[in-house]
Amino acid sequence: MKTINYTIQTFLLCSSMLFFSCEKEAPELVEEQELITTVTLEFLTEGEPSQTLRWQMDNVNPETATLKVNTPYTVRVAFLDESDPGDIEDITQEVQEEADVHQVFFEFSDLNIDFSSGASDVRDSQNNPLYLQSIWNATATGTGTVRVYLIHEPTSKTSTSRSGFGGDTDVAVDFPIRIIE
Amino acid sequence: MKLSFSKLCFLLVAFTLGNWFVSGQTCAYSLRGKVIDLHDSTPIYGALVSVEGTDFFSQTDEEGNYLLEGLCYEQIIISVEHPQCISLKREVKLLTQKELNFQLEHHINELEEIILSESQLETQNASVKEARLSKDQISQYSSESISEALSSLSGVSLLQTGNTISKPIIHGMFGSRVGIVANGVRLRDQEWGADHAPSIDLNAFEGVQVIKGAATLKYGGDTAGGMIVLTPSKKMLQDSLYGATTLNLESNGKGGSFQSKMNRTTSKGLYIGAHLTARRFGDFQAPNYNLSNTGLEEGVFSLKFGKTKVVKGWELNYSRFQNQMGILRASHIGNIQDLLVALNSNEPLRINPFTYVISAPKQEGIHQNLQFSYYTTTKNNAKWQWEYSYQINQRKEYDVRRAGRSDFAALDLKLQSHTLLGSYSWENDFEWKYEWGINGLFEDNFSNPNTGVKRLIPDYTKYELGTFFVAVYKPTNLFSWDWGLRLDGLFFDAQKYYDLADWETRGYGLRYSRFEIQNRGNQLLTRPQLFYFNLAAQTGISFAIGAGFETKLAYILSQRAPNASELFSDGLHHSLATIEYGNLDLKKETTHKVLLSFSKAEGGFSASVEPYFSFSKNYIYIAPQGIEQTIRGAFPVWNYFATDVLMAGFDSNLEYEIKNQITLAWSTSYIYGQDLMEAQPLILIPPFNSFQKIKYTSKKRLWDVEIAHQFVGQQGNYPDFDFTYNTIEMGTIVPKKVEVSAPPKGYNKWDVFFSIYLSQRGQSKSYVRLVAQNLTNTDYRNYLNRLRFFSSELGRNFQLQLVLRY
Numbered sequence: 008m009k010t011i012n013y014t015i016q017t018f019l020l021c022s023s024m025l026f027f028s029c030e031k032e033a034p035e036l037v038e039e040q041e042l043i044t045t046v047t048l049e050f051l052t053e054g055e056p057s058q059t060l061r062w063q064m065d066n067v068n069p070e071t072a073t074l075k076v077n078t079p080y081t082v083r084v085a086f087l088d089e090s091d092p093g094d095i096e097d098i099t100q101e102v103q104e105e106a107d108v109h110q111v112f113f114e115f116s117d118l119n120i121d122f123s124s125g126a127s128d129v130r131d132s133q134n135n136p137l138y139l140q141s142i143w144n145a146t147a148t149g150t151g152t153v154r155v156y157l158i159h160e161p162t163s164k165t166s167t168s169r170s171g172f173g174g175d176t177d178v179a180v181d182f183p184i185r186i187i188e
Numbered sequence: 189m190k191l192s193f194s195k196l197c198f199l200l201v202a203f204t205l206g207n208w209f210v211s212g213q214t215c216a217y218s219l220r221g222k223v224i225d226l227h228d229s230t231p232i233y234g235a236l237v238s239v240e241g242t243d244f245f246s247q248t249d250e251e252g253n254y255l256l257e258g259l260c261y262e263q264i265i266i267s268v269e270h271p272q273c274i275s276l277k278r279e280v281k282l283l284t285q286k287e288l289n290f291q292l293e294h295h296i297n298e299l300e301e302i303i304l305s306e307s308q309l310e311t312q313n314a315s316v317k318e319a320r321l322s323k324d325q326i327s328q329y330s331s332e333s334i335s336e337a338l339s340s341l342s343g344v345s346l347l348q349t350g351n352t353i354s355k356p357i358i359h360g361m362f363g364s365r366v367g368i369v370a371n372g373v374r375l376r377d378q379e380w381g382a383d384h385a386p387s388i389d390l391n392a393f394e395g396v397q398v399i400k401g402a403a404t405l406k407y408g409g410d411t412a413g414g415m416i417v418l419t420p421s422k423k424m425l426q427d428s429l430y431g432a433t434t435l436n437l438e439s440n441g442k443g444g445s446f447q448s449k450m451n452r453t454t455s456k457g458l459y460i461g462a463h464l465t466a467r468r469f470g471d472f473q474a475p476n477y478n479l480s481n482t483g484l485e486e487g488v489f490s491l492k493f494g495k496t497k498v499v500k501g502w503e504l505n506y507s508r509f510q511n512q513m514g515i516l517r518a519s520h521i522g523n524i525q526d527l528l529v530a531l532n533s534n535e536p537l538r539i540n541p542f543t544y545v546i547s548a549p550k551q552e553g554i555h556q557n558l559q560f561s562y563y564t565t566t567k568n569n570a571k572w573q574w575e576y577s578y579q580i581n582q583r584k585e586y587d588v589r590r591a592g593r594s595d596f597a598a599l600d601l602k603l604q605s606h607t608l609l610g611s612y613s614w615e616n617d618f619e620w621k622y623e624w625g626i627n628g629l630f631e632d633n634f635s636n637p638n639t640g641v642k643r644l645i646p647d648y649t650k651y652e653l654g655t656f657f658v659a660v661y662k663p664t665n666l667f668s669w670d671w672g673l674r675l676d677g678l679f680f681d682a683q684k685y686y687d688l689a690d691w692e693t694r695g696y697g698l699r700y701s702r703f704e705i706q707n708r709g710n711q712l713l714t715r716p717q718l719f720y721f722n723l724a725a726q727t728g729i730s731f732a733i734g735a736g737f738e739t740k741l742a743y744i745l746s747q748r749a750p751n752a753s754e755l756f757s758d759g760l761h762h763s764l765a766t767i768e769y770g771n772l773d774l775k776k777e778t779t780h781k782v783l784l785s786f787s788k789a790e791g792g793f794s795a796s797v798e799p800y801f802s803f804s805k806n807y808i809y810i811a812p813q814g815i816e817q818t819i820r821g822a823f824p825v826w827n828y829f830a831t832d833v834l835m836a837g838f839d840s841n842l843e844y845e846i847k848n849q850i851t852l853a854w855s856t857s858y859i860y861g862q863d864l865m866e867a868q869p870l871i872l873i874p875p876f877n878s879f880q881k882i883k884y885t886s887k888k889r890l891w892d893v894e895i896a897h898q899f900v901g902q903q904g905n906y907p908d909f910d911f912t913y914n915t916i917e918m919g920t921i922v923p924k925k926v927e928v929s930a931p932p933k934g935y936n937k938w939d940v941f942f943s944i945y946l947s948q949r950g951q952s953k954s955y956v957r958l959v960a961q962n963l964t965n966t967d968y969r970n971y972l973n974r975l976r977f978f979s980s981e982l983g984r985n986f987q988l989q990l991v992l993r994y
Contacts, residue, residue: 031632031647031649031681031683033683033705033706033713034635034637034643034646034647034683034684034685034713035637036637036685036708036711036713037637037639037640037641037642037643037685038637038640039640039641039642040589040591040593040640040641041589041590041593041598041640041641043819044819046819062819064818064819065689067817090710091709092709098590101590101591102590104591105590105591114916115916115919116916116919116920116921117919117920117921118919119919152921154916158522159522159588159590160588162537162538169525169916170525170529173529173537173538174522174526175520175521175522175526175588176521176522176523176525176526176820176821177522177590177819177820178819178820179522179523179525179819179820179821180819180821
């Protein structure tokens with residue numbers, strides 16, 4: 008009886024040792040789909056070269072845009088995933104396709120800038136502007152920052168403030184702006 | 189179906205133990221001893237031991253003890269009777285004072301009201317007071333999760349993530365510091381996560397105990413908080429078919445649950461049992477609004493088949509637990525600014541109409557367990573026991589994502605574990621009991637890369653090998669001493685991608701260059717291999733000071749290796765807007781704990797107070813350490829680090845029964861937790877809590893009514909983790925304080941229970957119960973709910989419960 012017990016027990020012990028010999032494969036690198044690494048702001052106005060500011064995950068201090076007072080600028084916002092330099096993805100496409108659940112918005116500090124939807128801006132099914140393309144006009148000189156928001160599933164699409172839109176913030180990055188004569 | 193009791197039960201051997209000499213005076217003979225179950229040494233309560241032809245008799249107490257004093261005859265006939273067994277007669281010669289133990293093959297034919305614990309736990313845990321749920325309490329909480337049921341015990345609180353996800357906190361500790369043992373095997377799920385509820389259904393079990401001390405050493409030495417031990421119903425050695433069905437209907441969440449259990453046993457010892465639970469709820473409601481996306485679905489079934497004989501037995505057991513739980517939609521936020529807005533709002537920012545549909549964010553889990561147990565008893569009453577279990581835990585978490593990806597899991601983990609537990613227990617002179625055993629674990633975690641989200645937990649394999657030895661010395665019923673030791677070796681073999689820049693900034697490149705495998709762009713594949721050696725020890729004594737007055741004192745040393753989350757976690761928490769980083773530098777955590785217990789029981793009165801004190805070195809803890817600029821703005825970074833921690837507290841219980849009709853009960857618990865290195869309080873320490881109830885039972889015991897009141901104080905001892913965030917208001921940057929630290933106000937909650945008994949089989953009842961929870965519809969928030977910033981707790985709930993036992 009006792010011998011049988013020990014046999015069973017030894018067997019159990021040995022079989023448990025078998026698990027110890029497994030070798031695991033190297034894990035695959037995750038291809039991140041949700042990631043936005045880069046936000047660009049492009050400023051265009053007649054008679055001036057265009058200016059493009061880039062906010063990047065590994066360079067969180069973008070250059071300053073210098074804009075003229077009382078001059079309308081066409082501003083384009085783009086969201087990119089540049090985590091793989093060989094395969095840059097334009098997230099702006101996804102935002103456009105899901106216009107009803109996205110919203111771009113700008114908030115300015117120490118700047119007097121009015122903005123409105125541009126001619127080639129994207130509009131959602133209720134004809135609300137997304138502000139992917141907008142017209143900016145500064146009414147006074149000064150130096151300050153603009154905070155660019157990308158809002159996912161906003162609770163309102165017709166607000167005039169960030170908090171009014173509600174929703175989840177996917178992007179909130181600051182760009183320095185200087186307004187000159 | 190019922191067989192005569194005489195057939196069910198038979199008495200086996202009875203034999204004597206030590207003799208003591210006393211002065212041979214007439215009528216001074218005495219006889220004492222124990223009546224115990226041969227199966228598992230559990231004491232048999234209520235057996236009548238009498239001397240034939242005299243008025244001398246004694247009934248065994250809950251520990252199975254009897255005592256006959258003042259006997260005058262040298263030669264007597266002892267009769268041992270139990271309500272469910274034929275009586276046994278034995279001739280006994282009384283030359284001296286004598287101790288005589290009876291071993292009774294006690295096959296219960298009714299499910300017991302109070303489930304006797306597994307023998308080893310019962311005896312080896314003598315020096316630490318246990319808390320347990322009765323079968324009736326398990327039924328009462330049948331529509332709730334295991335954690336919610338446990339939180340009715342003093343000293344156990346709930347760590348919540350919203351209203352559906354909860355896990356137990358014992359003496360201020362949770363997660364990897366609390367173990368769950370089901371059917372004799374540690375539950376291996378992703379227990380490290382604060383928002384991971386245990387993947388187990390309480391309804392499959394009939395015994396629930398919270399144990400601390402030596403008895404835990406069999407299952408692990410790493411749980412400084414304690415172990416929750418779930419045991420199934422006892423098997424009967426008779427031809428029988430029995431079961432129970434419970435139905436719950438609830439107004440809050442417009443849902444309910446259904447449970448059914450069926451067991452078939454035979455006199456040959458073969459048995460088969462099955463259990464099924466289904467739960468479904470839609471959105472729950474706070475007093476003033478709908479909690480959108482808080483529904484839940486759960487389906488559980490288990491099947492067991494086995495054979496039990498007096499000396500040996502085996503069992504094959506399979507169980508499957510599957511659930512889906514919604515997470516409050518309003519708690520899924522993008523950044524700190526969103527959190528600020530939520531903090532300043534009295535209501536959740538998204539309130540949709542009631543629905544049963546569960547959308548992202550949500551969690552899905554499947555836990556499967558296949559288990560084989562075998563035991564055999566040798567002649568000298570020694571027992572070999574083997575348990576093997578294979579568990580697969582699959583966990584998926586869904587976030588609100590762009591481009592239809594919400595339907596794809598953002599976290600997809602598969603944890604497979606093989607556990608083997610072998611133990612040998614034996615007794616020596618009935619005074620000493622020993623148990624020695626070994627415990628092996630192989631665990632494999634796979635993190636699916638197809639989620640499109642950086643892995644929160646990497647792929648890893650974990651190996652554990654441990655051995656334990658516990659001993660109990662119990663010379664009399666008035667004194668016991670127990671002690672135990674456990675040694676464990678633990679090896680982590682992980683494979684993880686680190687962001688190359690992170691790897692360097694944290695200094696890992698210098699300290700852990702040996703783990704580096706391969707560079708892939710800006711990612712570095714590493715293979716951290718970490719070994720930990722842990723020691724656990726326990727010793728305690730229990731002694732009676734006077735009639736019904738017992739004192740227990742225990743010291744527990746436990747060591748715990750950091751878990752996968754503490755070492756490796758890497759990701760963003762949507763509900764708290766935090767980034768969490770694991771820490772490779774972590775060493776094992778050591779906790780010294782002293783528990784004291786004083787208890788007094790007399791007639792219908794019982795009281796106990798249990799102060800405790802613990803000191804932890806290298807206590808692994810997560811706290812904010814700096815701010816990181818991300819695409820979503822500034823984020824607080826929470827890092828795991830080690831500190832020294834002091835915790836002290838007490839649990840108290842008071843119960844008074846008046847004329848078997850009115851029961852008054854009062855329990856309180858308080859805990860103080862301090863981070864000694866940072867000189868600040870610990871986060872998420874349960875606030876002072878007082879629970880009182882009054883129960884009236886009708887004279888004929890046909891119905892009862894219970895009013896329960898719970899007071900939870902405001903936690904005044906908390907760390908200040910508030911920080912500032914720059915918002916833009918009216919064209920200027922305004923720094924705003926993000927107040928995430930201050931605990932909410934205390935609250936009072938009233939519950940009422942009204943039960944009507946339909947039938948009674950022994951102590952087991954069928955009944956209809958009407959329940960009103962949060963009767964006053966009080967609007968309150970709970971400090972231990974991690975989503976307290978977003979919504980209030982549940983409002984009033986009416987519940988109809990039907991329990992049928994057959």
